[in-house]
Amino acid sequence: MFGKLLPREGNFFELFNAHGAKIVEGARAFQSLVQNYDDTSLRARYGQQVDEAEHAADKITTEVNRLLHKTFITPIDRDQIHSLINSMDDIVDLVQDATETMALYDVRRVTDEVLQLSDLSLKCCERVQHAVSLLARLSEPTAHEAAIKTCEEIDRLESDADRVLRSAMSKLFREEADVRELIKLKAIYELLESISDRCEDVANLIEGIVLEHS
Template identity: 55%
Template structure:
């Protein structure tokens, strides 16, 4: 009979790709202005992590259909897997926008948003790693609450960034580029919060 543990191996592998993508995003942001070649390498690394995540998604969905026993509801597994994949897809969108739009100036707010993205990704990995036992329910809910708080922090940074951008930036092209970058960076934290919500629902239903 198929073992439940295989699902948790896939969840953890998926969450690790999320963290790898978040770390590469921060590195991309740090090197974008002074080391464009290095920045391109980080963008390519994000593409690789996203491809690995797609393979993990495919493996997880295949396992759903071939397993008689699953650790929790199949629809919840599907939502969690797609939610993790959405985080990496959005990180990839950020990287593509930064490189395609030829952004040459990185603002403090953009760096702050990238750091918040990574903080969310790290907590996603933590909370996914706790899912193998509902005895971890308290820790799971605490970590999910931290993700919600980080997403709220990102909202505040986004509002500040947008206000300063439209108030102080004279170059219309730069306004358009940075607006897209800010919104996509904040969207990464939104995707992490969505995963937190999915996991909270799993805990409430199964603990």
């Protein structure tokens, strides 16, 4: 009787997809922000878009966790659902953190390395969205293979971001004479690289789910 009082499946996959869309929305807004950094009005507009994406993603995360407590039978393991949605939320939180840090630190210029890392972050986020979209179709062999391939692409992009970070740090400590600028840029570089790290965390979770359901 108790089981009949609770939803049996919920709309977890739809919520995952909606959250993935907000991750990409935030990452695209951040990329636009750094690409148009010299235009203060555009910078403010894109910063607001990052905030809106993060707030919307938070609401979806809250809804997933609420639904998790109300659903009797979940489509995948409860711990996997909880870990996945919270790891996804970490990504968009970091995008917002990077946006806020650039404003709080009064960053005056955007380096090529910031542009490179923002581009890699967006590519990672787009692949996270794609991998998440395949979870509802894991019974299909093509979806299973596509999810694993996408997770491998995220791993490669994370390695690319690591290389950009190492090169950026080396250049920064060799060439930046202004200590304040060095501190600012170091913090931004590390935040942006951590976005790809969190995307890799999500990819590892998805790989585990895929392998479990293969």
